Amino acid sequence: MGEKSDTMLANKRMQAKGKASVKRLETTKKATAFQRKWFQGLRERVEKGEPLAFVNADVPQEIFRAMDIPYIVNQWWSSLCSAKQMSSYYLGLINDNGYRKDLCRYCSLSLASAFDPEPENGPWGGLPKPTVAVTRLTCDSQAKIFELWSRKFGVPFYPLENTVPRAIPDNWWQKAPRQWEDLFEPHRLDFMVEDFKGLIRFLETHTGKVFSETKFKEIMNLVNQQAYYNQLTRDLIAQTSPSPVSISDIVPAVMVPQWQRGTQWAVDIARSLYEEVKDLVTCGEAVCQNENVRLMWLGRGLWFNLGFYQHFERKYGAVFLWSIYLGLAADAYARYGEDPLRTLTSRFVGMEDMLHMPPWNSDWYIKEAKKNKIDGVVHLISDSCTQSAGGTYFIKKAFEKAGIPLLQLHADPVDARGWDESAMISKLDEFITDRIGVKPL
Template structure:
């Protein structure tokens, strides 16, 4: 595996920096911007030309720039918790930092903050955006409902592209569709804009095309030995375009990632040797959970010492399987896209069955599962993996809070896991 950063990752990071500065300029000129959680239907904001920042992406920047601890300390100084759902809360604390300590110049004060009620704490965090006790004080908040499935469909990834009514059930989709209409009217009233359904349909078409490219890339990486690209580069190369879903730039970025991976595979096949990484990849690993933003080097740290390579993260895999929704009604297809996104990643048996499928298709020898405080059913995921013959290590820590990850001793626990449980 080459140590050189893949071009797709470098281009994506540079694009995001430029885009964020443009967003800051728009906000300074009076344009309303939105802060949205990852489980919110972003496509509505794009169709209404409302610039938006994804809460989790901004938290990842705060953590990567080593501003996480002081952002959380700023919350604690206001009497707010700093040890619960740090990934959601960190952007709130960043608003309280001195100007010269805020990453990339700081997130402009959002006019709107929107999240799904996937837990009491998330709702409490987002309510703080409107109260003024945590940060903005002039931000309006909109909260979407969280629903659950019963019964749970088998092999959901085969159903969701076209048979999403069957996968999620009409009642769940009905509720979210109604709430998306309510959110749309709420935004229209505040901005004076009107939703163009034809534009929304085009945004959905482009985002489906993007997902198809991501699926090709995921499948190509799964089939290759050794892994042609480092996970730490795949994450930004796929996730930055995810936050721009529904644009031609995002589709082109997804295609260029696939083409670069294919180019590396073909190059390795034509001239195999030490530079391809084959001598270094003795073990293949899977990382379940959110990215460890304050220590992305972790994903390559065990290659030299143990010949262990992380070949999988949820970011490319969910971009491949989780977002494709075809249908004549773009609004209903959008509701179907977000009805079960949390189930697919975090709620067994949805998540457990999917992770086992991905582990087997990628031929991994072991799984490291970073379990956050809002992640239910980790034991069921471990049981599914172990039942498939794949050893799994659970580590309970917050991915964005460096204090939490340091206390968990993540590198030491992975090293011991490799020594004691993972072998050919």
Template sequence: MTNHASARERLASATRATRHQKEWFLGVAERARTGEPYVLANADAPHEILRALGLPYVVNQWWSSIIAARSAADASLAAVAAMGLPDDSRQYDVLPLGAVELPPDRVPWGGLPAPRFAIAERSGDVTHKIFERWGRREGTETFLLSRTAAVPAPEAWWELVTDRWDEVFGAERIDFLRDEIEMLIAWLEERTGRELDGAYLARIMALANEQAEWNRRTRDLLAAARPLPVEVTDIIPAVMVPQWHRGTQWAVDAARGLHDEVAARIGAGAAVCPDERRRLMWIGRGLWGDLEMYRSFQEEFGAVFVWSMYLAIAADGYARYGDDPLRTLAARFVGLTDLLYVPPMSSSWYAKEAVGHGVDGVVHLVADDTPGSALISAELENRGIPVLEIRGSNADPRATGDLRDRIARFLRDRVPARAGGR
């Protein structure tokens, strides 16, 4: 017998995480307004260095997600356009650049002053231009790390990457990024008067690995669970907020708490949708401006979203073990984009996850900066899993206005219901 009511109750771990993040943000913003430096860091930057130096950082994509979720995306994109910049490209990266121009009452939680430092990888043709633009603001300096090309991926990279990362990414790529991280450390030390403690960095790396192991256990629990016991809209914040505090005991405890809560829901027979007949996978960034969308197909179609990339990449993409903290950190970040977007690394991983979670259909949100999308979709279709591709930005409400209708047609036309549920 399944417990529908308990599955609809929000996870305590999700509530704790969002409350913690808002309190943390307000503290960082207040200190920044009094002159304390903070860093705006892209998701692909080595955050652990900033933590080891005691520099607070706000993740560009996380802040974009809050701006979108709090209905400030339109105003932020309008501010971008007013600067003479395109507002229809890389919206997820550029929202904070627009939001910093808005008055506090139009930005979530009063917004942020401009950062002292802006750090990113030179991904694609646009991200580095956005971060160079940050560096043109008075009081902000930009540091850009190189983006190296992917090497041919070994099969089942997720089984090798924690310890045999040279085989997955290539030693030369890792060494190159390690050298650049050393340059970043020296650049920050010179400007802040702080000095990185290698033993502290090693401790941060160990805690991040412990966090990743808990995330892997949680992912495996959810992959095996039938029916789905927890809303994906709870899993996302419960995983991602601790990811932005990676390398702290709080983040480890949060990851363990999420695991224990999911295990308890499964043990109690909880079901998000007791009449579960279709299991869906969402590939791409979260639709922060309409999270209710993920729950909107349960009553009519018995369809539940059982997978997003956030828990899955936290489970498979971050754990790295090694004796040299800097080289191990380079191995964590050198190929993170490859794992998500560059076939065959990405396509084989998505197929593995889809099969493991018993997915019946995939909604693939393809942004303008995600290469290899057609090959990812083709790999899934070749496995007999139908795919609906939606082209647009998760952070731009103008791009996804008819999304629910398109998914409903996809479910009717291409994703047959499983008789008797799952």
């Protein structure tokens, strides 16, 4: 590659349209620093010959941890690439290789990064070559994306099945921790237990690692402890006005330990987050002392532009204080049961329902909005993702019925190419001033 081509490639990599958020919490800084150090250690382990799994977010990562198999989560890698302003470059590569532009970018960004002729220049040294790939068939795209991804790297691929409910429960968040056998229907759990057993056999065959039930039980206990502190943090933010934190503070501090769940470090960082937020409340600290608007950000994080939210704090005293990340970490993960593997299946069998299937998700959103005294909701919809776009009509109707203003924004959470900053700010300005009724400070 010539000098001119090298320069063009470097310029494409550095193209950016977003801005980073200001990290106000020490816990957030610690979590981010830890994740980078962890990734460096993972790269070293892989270079020495250890296996590596590449998995989707809804794959039971607790199994991999119980087998001491390092793993990288598809959506985490996508969010990192986007936050490092490399999504435009990677997605341009996959389009240049003949793939259509309306692919689900959130799930295919990792596949796109595999087309980089210089992968070592990727975030934090680039993605190491995996040993296996695992996803769940929660949408029509997942199987094909992971199949193509596994072909690209020449590694075996295990698809986990997904089931759907036949009944609609009331208040699933109250029943999930201990009444999950009734909540999720026994036939669904039976099926997933066998599927998880098949995954364990697949991993033992292709990695040489052995599943430890003793370690697995310890991991399940640690995840419950982590969920406990997430519940305390969520409840504390909900009841405190003005809000001590925003989602720009909270999301990294919640999601990094979620990818490390089942470890003592993840429990400790969840405890640290709660204690730091509690100290802020005790001292009377707030994101905006003159808080005028409490906002809910519905949908995935705007990973390439996490600083976007903070503009409205300065202009209106409007705080985005709720996201699905802390909400789910508080309500969707705690599970208690005698059979650890069956208990684990209950953590994942309904995850798709909770996130993307009305009224499972819409009932929960309304509950959380009322709990957090939300004045308005901004719903990010990615039209390329069937999971994100599905059910939006019913979600809108649910908020209308509850009397809570909602704005639907159509944009991609990782693809900066179609983002129009001024247009999006204008839409939110109009929403806050005209729909919620708050003027600029």
